[in-house]
Amino acid sequence: MSKSLLLICQSSPWSGVTSRESLDIALAGGAFELPVSMLWLGDGVWQLKAGQQPELLEQKNLQAQLAALPLFGIEKLYVCASSLARRGLDSTQLALAVEPLNQEQIGALLRQQHQVLGF
């Protein structure tokens, strides 16, 4: 059985290429049909916000990479509910279908994984 990996995305979308490079790890794992889950946490939740205008920052939109996740078989997508709430966001404002988790559920998710990487 393949080892599971949880990728935790904590970087704001436009603070550098970290958001893009962490998504690349997930997509590569998906291409090899590995069990990869993702959790957006802290300022990382801004990666999911719909209706961004990255062209104003001369940046490429993250949406295409995010939308590719389910196509690569990465369907276990989670977001920290309190990170959303603290930023005045709710799951209806997100560009991707992700499941909000409370602290207890996040703890359980972490315990299920063979490996965890944070970016």
Next chain:
Amino acid sequence: MQFVLLISCAPHSAAMRRALCFARELLAQEHSIGRLFFYQDAVHVASALQVCAQDEQHPGLQWQQLIQQHSLDAVVCVAAALRRGVVDQAEADRYRLPASNLLSGFTLSGLGQLHEAMQDGDRLLHFKGEA
């Protein structure tokens, strides 16, 4: 025990020092390193164009020495490296760049190599810069 080290910190960061010390200590204690995987800003460590003052440590050459001494598998993510100007001769030819600069001992390859190593290794450690 077989370790995989994912290194994504900048060459002169404290995390890079810790990664190097940790790798040396693993080998001293007769553990094995399945793969070193350099990602994000850590790819700069594999540039042959770094020049450090004589009385300062040169992280690229320190890694190279360890890699060559122990025949370690050291992969530099090709996408991250191209983005940051670290290229081998094949990539330099492909993109018609005026030069190549990958230190010998390092190999450019894709993220699949990270996943493969993670599947095969017993422990994964990530050296990433903050903290």
